[in-house]
Amino acid sequence: MWLIQLHVLFVLLSGFGFFMRGIGHLRGEAWVQKKLVRILPHIVDTGLLVTAIALLVTMEISPLTDWVLAKIIALLVYIFLGVMAFRVAKTIKAKALFWLAALIVFAYMFAVAKTYSVFPWIPAVAVG
Numbered sequence: 869m870w871l872i873q874l875h876v877l878f879v880l881l882s883g884f885g886f887f888m889r890g891i892g893h894l895r896g897e898a899w900v901q902k903k904l905v906r907i908l909p910h911i912v913d914t915g916l917l918v919t920a921i922a923l924l925v926t927m928e929i930s931p932l933t934d935w936v937l938a939k940i941i942a943l944l945v946y947i948f949l950g951v952m953a954f955r956v957a958k959t960i961k962a963k964a965l966f967w968l969a970a971l972i973v974f975a976y977m978f979a980v981a982k983t984y985s986v987f988p989w990i991p992a993v994a995v996g
């Protein structure tokens with residue numbers, strides 16, 4: 869479905885952008901302070917959220933479904949870690965740790981999306 873593809877496109881843009889900004893910050897690059905670089909993630913993340921909500925509505929999935937709830941909570945944690953990494957943390961070490969933790973949470977959200985499981989690292993047991 870095109871809406872899922874659009875959602876995944878925003879997901880990939882968001883992840884790639886976050887990864888690149890992290891490298892930029894850790895290397896002290898000037899481009900990370902550019903207005904466009906600071907605004908673009910908000911546009912991408914808004915697209916991500918809008919497509920996510922549109923998917924829930926069109927596919928009639930409750931936001932309280934366990935794997936959806938896991939994604940929503942993980943997204944809030946990801947945003948929090950991103951703010952810590954790029955705004956609050958002052959030392960390179962702290963920035964790197966928050967950035968890495970956010971990337972792990974991102975990978976978790978991806979795995980949850982692919983497996984529809986809150987614990988994607990546990991293999992599904994076939995029933996019947």
Ligand code: HEM
Pocket residue numbers: 872875876879917920921923924927929936939940941943974975977978981982
């Ligand atoms: C918290 C807000 C989010 C909600 C409510 C949401 C909801 C959804 C829904 C309903 C689908 C379609 C599932 C299906 O095919 O049955 C989907 C697909 C997907 N989502 Fe999200 N999503 C959210 C955020 C994210 C984030 C942050 C990521 C990645 C880090 C992500 C990655 C994916 C991927 C990769 C798919 C496609 C899975 C497939 O291959 O079928 N989503 N999402």
